Amino acid sequence: MQASLLIALIPALAWGATGIVTTKMGGSAGQQSLGMTFGALIFGILTLVLYVIPSAGFDFAMNPRLWVVGFVSGLFWAVGTAGQFIGFKKMGVSVGNPISTGGQIVSNALMAAAVLGEWTTGKMWLFGSLAILSVVVGAILTSLPDAKTPKVENPNYDFKAGLLAMLISTLGFMMYFVLPNLLFKLGYISSAIHGAPNGNGLYYMTSVVGPQSIGQVLGAFIIVIFFLKERSIMFELPTWRNIVTGLVWAVGNVFMFVSAANPAVGQAVATTLSQMGVVVGVFGGIFILGEKKSKRQLVYAVIGSLLVVLGGIMISNLSIF
Template sequence: MTGILLAILAAVSWGSIVFVSNKLGGDENSQTLGTTVGALVFAIVVYIYKMPELSTVTWAVGFVSGLLWCIGQKNQFGAVRYLGVAKTAPISTGLQLIGTTFFGVFIFKEWQTTTSIVIGLAGLACIIIGALLTSLNQGDDKGQKKSQKEGLLILLFSTVGFVTYVVLIRRFNIDGWAAILPQAIGMVTGAFFITIRDKPYNKYAIRNILTGLIWSTGNLGLLLALPKIGVATSFSISQTGIVISTIGGLFFLNERKSKKQVWIVLLGCLFIIIGGVLLGLTKR
């Protein structure tokens, strides 16, 4: 039960990130920089408390992982400008689950039985359906369709960053507690070089330190849940927090356009959640 609650903590924290950062204001550059600074502050506190042993490999892999995460997060924030929070959150989640599942199956050989393959494929099908539903464009405006295509392209870059940041840690079996500080340093470094041209040093970057603290809380919750309920189950539960971003975007950020669109997006979220749960069951 404790593991489930920790995974839910990750879901609530991560599901709030896009919504909270949007409310705090700023563009994707100031949001990314502020988030990484918040993550670094959190990582320093955790390191002082836990004092994990940091090897050269841990520093190198953690740092690169943080750089990759930065690419993923900046592009996710950037996609909001084209798609809105209500669409960005579920589509991004669906793509990440598909990406991590691909590596889990073909690289780490996690699906070993016929049952797990059937359940896993059903989960992927649900996620794809959900992502398609949330990305549907009801309007015929050409400018709107072009904006959606640009947003989806940005989300593809975001997915590459997010998936590889997770896979890299898994590939080298880096301890979660030890990875936090090198990862946070990589995140801040990546944010500095990626955003320096746009000079994101403003009040919005300072505000979004809160976003980084929220993200780090979710990250810690997931790390603590891993040894209790497993990787697949904990990660799948952690991704169900998209409901928060989606509902926040629809009802609190004035992204609602019609009742039909609201129901379609919510239905898409439901499919993605079901798909995530099914993927979690493949480890049983």
């Protein structure tokens, strides 16, 4: 179990760094989203060719139902990512990251508990609810403004618009996270496929990564062209630089889905631990990207991050109840 939890923490490191990397790479929200999907596509194809087909076999890897699951999941991810990058630009990474993290932890934990049935006792629901409350309070604390601090000169700053973008992002990420296990619960994916090869779901969750990356690219193109109206700049240099962002994100993606399929971890635990990168995102935004915080805000950020981590630890240990 300890090794499984360590693997489940890899996405936290990779995804916590994503906001920092993409900010360093630069570009508009559309360029960041599109470039990131290109990196994810490269990683997805490599995963398919170098691992899935040699290990699970060509027929398993090309199963049409696996491709539907992966592709649709990728479309939802594109919505989540575009919303997140817009939110980062409107609010800053150190504020937007914990809000995004808190929303994802709450929505995915509740989805896994209520829809996937992973919380099976009254005690699990009690402590799970307390854990979610801890995460929510922590996310709020990390994003609290300080009225005594001069406003940061950010021509894109718009807290309400950023919050709306993060809400849309949360819904997109929720469906991206939960869809592979949800379609199994609904009977679209058989137990034999879902559990292959030895009940740990490794083949299933790595098989969806390739088609998922195709859905991500298509979804990003649709959003960039028709919603963000960035057709004229979508192939400029910042887009190509953000391939690096996509590669960093893709590492976390593979390990998150592997952990979610592992019965020793489960959807609620895997998605919660994957969001512990809030610590990386918050303090990386402050110390690497130079986002200004007052002493009071730094205290709030520390307390808030600890509450988010505490909530994550509680959710990851609900099985003892």
